[in-house]
Amino acid sequence: MSVAGEQNQRGGINVARLLMSFGPLLFLAALIVVFTVLKPSFMDPINLFNITRQISITGLIALGMTFVILTAGIDLSVGSLLAFCGMVAAVVAKGGTANTLSLSTSGTQGYGWFAALLAAVVVGAAAGGVQGLAITRLKVPPFVVTLGGLTVFRGLTLTISNGGPISGFDASMRWFGTGLIGPVPVPAIIFAVAAILCHIVLRYTRYGRAVYAVGGNAEAARLSGLRVDRILVSVYVIVGFFAGLAAFVLSARLNSSEAVAGIGYELTVISAVVIGGTSLFGGIGSVGGTVVGAALIGVLQNGLQFNNVSSYTQSIVIGLILILAVAFDRWLKSRVRR
Amino acid sequence: MSVAGEQNQRGGINVARLLMSFGPLLFLAALIVVFTVLKPSFMDPINLFNITRQISITGLIALGMTFVILTAGIDLSVGSLLAFCGMVAAVVAKGGTANTLSLSTSGTQGYGWFAALLAAVVVGAAAGGVQGLAITRLKVPPFVVTLGGLTVFRGLTLTISNGGPISGFDASMRWFGTGLIGPVPVPAIIFAVAAILCHIVLRYTRYGRAVYAVGGNAEAARLSGLRVDRILVSVYVIVGFFAGLAAFVLSARLNSSEAVAGIGYELTVISAVVIGGTSLFGGIGSVGGTVVGAALIGVLQNGLQFNNVSSYTQSIVIGLILILAVAFDRWLKSRVRR
Amino acid sequence: MPTAEAASPEPILLAVEGVTKHFAGVTALSDVSLDIRPGEILGLLGENGAGKSTLLKILSGVMPPSSGRIIFDGADYQPASPQDAKRLGIVTIYQELSLIPTLTVAENIFIGRAPTGPLGLVSWRRMEEDSRAIIARVGLTIDPMTPVSALSVAEQQLVEIARALSLKSRLIIMDEPTSALTETEVQRLLSIMDRLRRDKVAIMFVTHRLEEAAAICDRMTVLRDGRLAGHLDRDNGPIELPAIIEKMVGRAASELYARPAQRAIAGDIRLSVRGLRTVRDPEAPHAIVLDGVDIDLKAGEILGVAGLVGSGRTELARAIFGADRIAAGTITLDGRQIAPASPADAIALGIGLVPEDRKHQAIFAALGILPNFSVASLGHFSNGFGFMAERRERDALAGFRKMLSIRMASAEQAIEGLSGGNQQKVILARWLARDPKVLIVDEPTRGVDVGAKTEVHQILVQLAARGIAVMMISSELPEVLAVSDRIVTMRRGRITGQMQGVEANEEKLMELMALDRQDAKGQAR
Amino acid sequence: AEDKLTILGSVPNLGFPFFVHMLNEIKAEAAAQGVNLTESDGQNSATKQTADIEAALVQKVNAIVISPLDVNALAPAIEEAVKAGVPVVTIDRRVDGVEGILAHVGADNVKGGEAEASAMVAAFPNGAKIFHLQGQPGAGPAIDRNKGVHNVLDPLKDKYQIIFEQTANFARAEALSVTEAGLAANGKPDAIVCANDDMALGAMEACAARNFTDVKIYGFDALPEALVAVRDGKLAGTVEQFPGEQSRTAVRIAVAYAKDKTEPKEKLVLLTPIVIGKDNLDKAERIGETK
């Protein structure tokens, strides 16, 4: 290979790299332009902050899901786990299942927001860990284990709440859902900080690189001396942790934990990750992509609602645009490689 | 390798084979024994036929899904496609969207059951084909294409039905859902015949061989002269066809096509396939396994309901048993391999 | 530390005592014992399926033995995972490459031990620089930030070797590290091994190229059918190839490369390629691009294609086979111009290709031997209604099993469970079953043992004798010299020379393979 | 001792508090009547509810009390029960076209939607700008309630404009997001009409966040949580359909018939849905649960 060839190749790769990460981003930008043209008030800061707040819940889970999918795994239980952790947080925050309905709490009987947050993330991480162990020890595929988890956690949630919601948290807890720091909603800040941390972990730590390695080829990773099983368990702990964190934020935002929360979230979350360019076969992907994927879905939903598009048409448009966004990304990549 | 060794290995493999295909079956048998002991009337022929009728809808789709998963693909759109095809069948059967609610039709304005059936399966197969083309031509992963399909087909269904159901078919059409041949429900017979045909196709035809090859190693399949893209498209056509057939049977059984039909079916259907031992990574699996998987889920639901287990507990038990059934299967296989 | 043997200056580093390993009914190893000392290169030889890789996998902690004992450095050694082996300084180069395709070369080299900077964060810059130096040791000049999936098999092999060499090791286990390499790289590796020997590293070396083994090994241990067939020691004079072969196969050695003297081929031109150019494939951006290749292939001849790694031989084969897109040029088969747009087209026209990367491009690992065998001839083995004619299929497989002496338990057995050489024979059988007009074989004996290699050569010769035009790409010059009627050499996507087989020798070929034709310079892309 | 009677109590979806309450009331009344109860949760699937009925028929239950998920799709299963001689009483949603149903006890969702919209109209005699949050597309109650709302508002289009109409799938979190988008796009409305209480509570949070405390928000179902919000003046009203009363009446009718073939006095018991506001909180069935 000649020197000229090499340089060219390198240059090619850099441009490719740039555009590859920009594929979904370009698409997102195009969407924003379209919606702004349709209705300029789409760009109103209030609306933009609404969108950031809205994507923060599924976005947080999508961060954890990125780890899981990078290992070629999947977690279908996140929606149910979110409901479960939210219910646990509510029980802790209210000091029991009694008095579940008062919308304004004096905050005297409960254990406070910190205990609630802790309970949510610990339960989430533990539940994820149990699923991870089932995957690695019992050798049951992640799809099956977490599909089981999906129904088990929903059943547990309904059992502890007896079907009803638990509502009414104190102001300090509610701040995590509804508060602002300057003009920025607190959930959006939590999401941003979490995304940056996840990016650093995946890109700049040995652990993160090991996650990619396991997803790239688990057998080769094992032969290279990585503790594959531990890494697999850890990613389910991480996604469980984020489901717990998202549950806490959602409960704080709604001032209520509901047994029916999070139904169908697994598909939204996985979409965000996949649209962001992470391969379901593992080893390829990034946190940045996931954030863009989550934003794309959020902007699409908000923009269509903003224009009061009928819900039937919304379904059709959202489905087509998801496919188009990914098709565009593939097309761009194949062009750039030439 | 000594001659003794060879013989030994042969023996080993045969026992392994037997037990491998019997893993989920053993588990199913155990479940049936447990439920019969708990409540002997579980074995009442009427109940057993009820179960066969109940599993026939998702079972039919699971047959098609087996083809898809054997190629390492997935189809999340089946639930929505079922609703869509059901609505199309209803429109054809009733000769339009007018007069949608009369439960008893004179049958004069419609085009009859055959046209309805034909419309359902043709539309299903065509929709599957379009998705298959998006997968092979646009190079968008099956997960994304069919996730898009999931929302698109639901939106289309709602659009043609304007949200409401279309009800009331003539007796000849209803026979496919509620009729009996001897003591056996017609849907169960349709399912059984379809399962046998699928088994023959996958096991004894060159097309079936090609499906396994494409799933086992797509690149090697291409270099062996298989038209990989065509085969990929074909499996989505097949699953679409079965979604259409299932839709027809379901509409006939309920005497109604609903816009909300089939929500969440994708997970039930994929569970049946995976519990039956088909690998989500392609190349491994069988129709027999899928039938057992579908039966296992059906028996579990019926048995728990039969014993008046509370609905919340049902969720928990079903989730755990799904995981256990697959874990048992893996354990058995690993034992046999030693 | 107590010494095991008085005569030896070095204590035994690793001793295997009576190790046995069973798989689902197969006994892969039976009561095998051997030992190795620091600063020693031990050759581990045997036919395909003799149990070499199995033994090495046990040593590197991939799987436990069924029974027997291993002693490392004087202590009982029972690794539970490759990690345990690594910690003790036992480093392995696996036969089936163990790189992670989605990661870059640099990351693969530093897997699990990436250099970190402040805050314990991975330093990508240092990783790139250090890995550039590490791969340079084995003569690789690719960009370390290239993903491994874009490398050829040979390059991957070199990366894997480079990685192993960069680890602190006391014992290096090499399972066929040279199978994908050409002479130059092999020589470089052998000299590196020699240096390691002087640094008192112990090396266990598996190869099917006996010349290499004879050149570098201090001692050899030979396995046959999972049992110890004997030890050979250089101290008692140089190790002769026939002696090794006799131990391996259990009978007196037949002639290596048993090609009858090259016949003058007078067949018609069957395949003719003119001005063939390929485009850069977006899926494989680093692949060599063919730059105007002219080549003729006559019925009944074996055309050897020689070249260094990256010379474009594989690309030529793929282009003819319709697997890659062609930018310009014509291909003529039996006087008719053809333009295969896919392998399916090429196959229908009577062209076959045995690809170089068996694992990724040829075998269906989880499927049985029968479907692996018949996948390219489904039409042939099925009736008009599309149903498989299994009886015929099985009979055909049984015939090839005998002809190629494939060691297998049953037609249902997963091909994964076969040794590499036997897998290769099944792939050959896949194409023989089609009875092609033109058969292109890319590294046909990669990982195939001497006995089977001779068989493969004989098969190729027989095919040619039947009038089939055979194009054989091989990185093993002795092999090219032994079977080819005519030989062409390639470099950078161009043909650099050709000669009759009888006129050729290694020196001449090496010279042509390294030759940059004047007009090839400066327009390599 | 004589065998106790067994009845099947089936509701469409125990994921929703409304139906949990319904089943609880069925349970309580069954206990009071001294009969065994087999519970069934349709899990939002017509096939599941059908399967439950089929299983119950095999077990030879003496009567069936059911709130069908979908009036058309459940008709064949109910027909089968009638044919098997098992008395069926339907609650809440009425199955047309099946002969021989013992009785129906219900409050029409269309009527409820009409009541909800009428209450809103009454609150804004001079007209209003309205957001309308609809239920899950295709679901029976969503269709009926939507119909009721439009029955009232469509003729008054000039004064009462629905400027924003979206589904929030009966879910609180979605209602919150959708309302946020609606507020950003259209500014403050005068009223928000929602197809259930969960969505009303979600819309309430969205308005609270923007400090739009004077938007009148209407819910549906009169869940305790909504009643609290009505009491506190955060919701303007919610529609009460008396599900508990419906359930208990249905069980009484079914058990009476199963015991000694007592025909019900009326085959059709229709409770008129009312809108609960701050002033008539005491009329709410579940007001006791808000203490």
Ligand SMILES: Nc1ncnc2c1ncn2[C@@H]1O[C@H](COP(=O)(O)OP(=O)(O)OP(=O)(O)O)[C@@H](O)[C@H]1O
């Ligand atoms: N995972 C496995 N399951 C079953 N049988 C196996 C497995 N691995 C190896 N074997 C069998 O064990 C025997 C020894 O195989 P091994 O791979 O050690 O041979 P080898 O000497 O390395 O051959 P080669 O030179 O072809 O690489 C073979 O008969 C093979 O079929």
Ligand SMILES: Nc1ncnc2c1ncn2[C@@H]1O[C@H](COP(=O)(O)OP(=O)(O)OP(=O)(O)O)[C@@H](O)[C@H]1O
């Ligand atoms: N499938 C592939 N994907 C991406 N790159 C490839 C692929 N195959 C080959 N290459 C690239 O093409 C170049 C030449 O390939 P290769 O080494 O196979 O050539 P060759 O002449 O066939 O040599 P050899 O036969 O020794 O492997 C290498 O630099 C490699 O990076």
Ligand SMILES: [Mg+2]
């Ligand atoms: Mg080997």
Ligand SMILES: [Mg+2]
């Ligand atoms: Mg090559």
